[in-house]
Amino acid sequence: MKMMDVKLCHFGDRMGVHHLVYKDKYMRIWHEKLIPFLCSKHLTAMWNESWIAFNGIKENKNGWRTHPARKEFEQCPDRLWDRLQLVKKEADKRGFNFIKPFPQRPRRTNNKPKEWQTLNEQINVLVEKRELIESCNCDIENIIKLKT
Numbered sequence: 001m002k003m004m005d006v007k008l009c010h011f012g013d014r015m016g017v018h019h020l021v022y023k024d025k026y027m028r029i030w031h032e033k034l035i036p037f038l039c040s041k042h043l044t045a046m047w048n049e050s051w052i053a054f055n056g057i058k059e060n061k062n063g064w065r066t067h068p069a070r071k072e073f074e075q076c077p078d079r080l081w082d083r084l085q086l087v088k089k090e091a092d093k094r095g096f097n098f099i100k101p102f103p104q105r106p107r108r109t110n111n112k113p114k115e116w117q118t119l120n121e122q123i124n125v126l127v128e129k130r131e132l133i134e135s136c137n138c139d140i141e142n143i144i145k146l147k148t
Protein backbone atom coordinates (compact mmCIF):
# COMPACT_ATOMS: atom_id res chain seq x y z
CA MET A 1 0.00 0.00 0.00
CA LYS A 2 1.27 3.43 -0.86
CA MET A 3 1.56 6.21 1.69
CA MET A 4 -1.41 8.06 0.27
CA ASP A 5 -3.70 5.13 0.99
CA VAL A 6 -3.57 5.79 4.70
CA LYS A 7 -3.72 9.55 4.50
CA LEU A 8 -6.73 11.23 6.07
CA CYS A 9 -9.00 12.84 3.57
CA HIS A 10 -12.28 14.69 3.44
CA PHE A 11 -15.35 13.83 1.54
CA GLY A 12 -18.75 15.37 1.68
CA ASP A 13 -22.22 14.15 0.98
CA ARG A 14 -25.13 15.98 -0.58
CA MET A 15 -26.41 17.16 2.78
CA GLY A 16 -23.20 19.10 3.13
CA VAL A 17 -22.01 16.90 5.95
CA HIS A 18 -18.31 16.26 5.86
CA HIS A 19 -16.85 12.99 6.96
CA LEU A 20 -13.29 12.28 7.88
CA VAL A 21 -12.17 8.90 6.69
CA TYR A 22 -9.00 6.99 6.16
CA LYS A 23 -8.29 6.44 2.53
CA ASP A 24 -7.94 2.70 3.04
CA LYS A 25 -11.47 2.60 4.44
CA TYR A 26 -12.80 4.52 1.49
CA MET A 27 -15.80 2.48 0.45
CA ARG A 28 -17.66 2.89 -2.81
CA ILE A 29 -20.71 1.28 -4.37
CA TRP A 30 -20.04 2.00 -8.01
CA HIS A 31 -22.63 2.99 -10.57
CA GLU A 32 -23.97 0.00 -12.51
CA LYS A 33 -22.59 1.34 -15.81
CA LEU A 34 -19.05 1.20 -14.40
CA ILE A 35 -19.18 -2.46 -13.39
CA PRO A 36 -18.07 -4.00 -16.73
CA PHE A 37 -15.00 -1.74 -16.80
CA LEU A 38 -13.75 -2.22 -13.25
CA CYS A 39 -10.45 -4.04 -12.74
CA SER A 40 -10.44 -7.25 -10.71
CA LYS A 41 -9.29 -5.37 -7.62
CA HIS A 42 -12.07 -2.78 -7.77
CA LEU A 43 -14.69 -5.37 -8.74
CA THR A 44 -13.74 -7.60 -5.80
CA ALA A 45 -13.69 -4.65 -3.40
CA MET A 46 -17.11 -3.59 -4.65
CA TRP A 47 -18.47 -7.09 -4.07
CA ASN A 48 -17.14 -7.23 -0.51
CA GLU A 49 -18.18 -3.72 0.43
CA SER A 50 -21.63 -3.87 -1.15
CA TRP A 51 -22.20 -7.28 0.44
CA ILE A 52 -21.31 -5.95 3.89
CA ALA A 53 -23.46 -2.84 3.40
CA PHE A 54 -26.38 -4.99 2.17
CA ASN A 55 -26.20 -7.32 5.15
CA GLY A 56 -25.77 -4.37 7.46
CA ILE A 57 -29.02 -2.85 6.21
CA LYS A 58 -30.86 -6.17 6.24
CA GLU A 59 -29.77 -7.18 9.74
CA ASN A 60 -29.60 -3.65 11.12
CA LYS A 61 -25.94 -4.14 11.88
CA ASN A 62 -22.89 -2.02 11.51
CA GLY A 63 -21.02 -2.07 8.23
CA TRP A 64 -20.55 1.47 6.99
CA ARG A 65 -23.77 2.42 8.75
CA THR A 66 -23.03 6.13 8.52
CA HIS A 67 -21.41 6.04 5.11
CA PRO A 68 -23.37 7.96 2.43
CA ALA A 69 -22.87 5.11 -0.06
CA ARG A 70 -24.75 2.75 2.28
CA LYS A 71 -27.33 5.40 3.20
CA GLU A 72 -28.18 5.63 -0.48
CA PHE A 73 -29.77 2.17 -0.22
CA GLU A 74 -31.04 2.23 3.34
CA GLN A 75 -34.68 2.46 2.21
CA CYS A 76 -34.24 0.21 -0.81
CA PRO A 77 -31.98 -2.78 -0.08
CA ASP A 78 -33.58 -4.46 -3.10
CA ARG A 79 -31.78 -1.93 -5.31
CA LEU A 80 -28.49 -2.76 -3.65
CA TRP A 81 -29.24 -6.45 -4.20
CA ASP A 82 -29.71 -5.66 -7.93
CA ARG A 83 -26.31 -4.00 -7.90
CA LEU A 84 -24.76 -7.03 -6.19
CA GLN A 85 -26.27 -9.27 -8.83
CA LEU A 86 -24.61 -7.23 -11.59
CA VAL A 87 -21.26 -7.52 -9.83
CA LYS A 88 -21.73 -11.28 -9.42
CA LYS A 89 -22.65 -11.71 -13.10
CA GLU A 90 -19.56 -9.78 -14.18
CA ALA A 91 -17.39 -11.81 -11.79
CA ASP A 92 -18.86 -15.08 -13.08
CA LYS A 93 -18.08 -13.98 -16.63
CA ARG A 94 -14.46 -13.47 -15.59
CA GLY A 95 -14.30 -16.77 -13.73
CA PHE A 96 -13.91 -15.29 -10.24
CA ASN A 97 -14.99 -17.31 -7.28
CA PHE A 98 -16.29 -15.14 -4.46
CA ILE A 99 -16.43 -16.76 -1.04
CA LYS A 100 -19.35 -14.77 0.37
CA PRO A 101 -22.65 -16.46 -0.52
CA PHE A 102 -25.04 -14.61 -2.79
CA PRO A 103 -27.78 -13.22 -0.55
CA GLN A 104 -31.46 -13.96 -0.93
CA ARG A 105 -33.45 -11.35 -2.77
CA PRO A 106 -35.14 -8.99 -0.33
CA ARG A 107 -38.72 -7.84 -0.61
CA ARG A 108 -39.28 -5.35 -3.42
CA THR A 109 -39.74 -1.74 -2.38
CA ASN A 110 -40.90 1.12 -4.53
CA ASN A 111 -38.16 3.29 -3.10
CA LYS A 112 -35.46 4.77 -5.24
CA PRO A 113 -31.84 5.14 -4.12
CA LYS A 114 -30.92 8.56 -2.80
CA GLU A 115 -28.12 9.18 -5.22
CA TRP A 116 -25.07 10.32 -3.34
CA GLN A 117 -22.79 10.78 -6.30
CA THR A 118 -23.60 11.13 -9.97
CA LEU A 119 -21.97 8.87 -12.55
CA ASN A 120 -19.68 11.73 -13.57
CA GLU A 121 -18.61 12.31 -9.98
CA GLN A 122 -17.83 8.63 -9.57
CA ILE A 123 -15.81 8.60 -12.78
CA ASN A 124 -13.75 11.49 -11.45
CA VAL A 125 -13.18 9.62 -8.19
CA LEU A 126 -12.21 6.46 -10.02
CA VAL A 127 -9.76 8.22 -12.31
CA GLU A 128 -8.18 9.90 -9.31
CA LYS A 129 -8.27 6.79 -7.14
CA ARG A 130 -6.73 4.63 -9.81
CA GLU A 131 -3.47 6.44 -9.31
CA LEU A 132 -3.51 5.60 -5.61
CA ILE A 133 -4.11 1.89 -5.94
CA GLU A 134 -1.32 -0.31 -7.08
CA SER A 135 -2.11 -2.68 -9.91
CA CYS A 136 -5.44 -1.08 -10.77
CA ASN A 137 -6.30 -2.00 -14.33
CA CYS A 138 -9.70 -0.37 -14.65
CA ASP A 139 -10.57 0.37 -18.27
CA ILE A 140 -10.29 4.13 -17.85
CA GLU A 141 -10.42 4.78 -21.60
CA ASN A 142 -13.92 3.31 -21.83
CA ILE A 143 -14.97 4.63 -18.43
CA ILE A 144 -14.28 8.20 -19.54
CA LYS A 145 -16.54 7.62 -22.56
CA LEU A 146 -19.45 7.13 -20.13
CA LYS A 147 -19.20 10.76 -19.02
CA THR A 148 -22.25 12.79 -19.90
Ligand SMILES: [Zn+2]
Nearest residue numbers: 039042136138
Ligand atom coordinates in the same frame (compact mmCIF):
# COMPACT_ATOMS: atom_id res chain seq x y z
ZN1 LIG B 1 -9.28 -0.46 -10.73
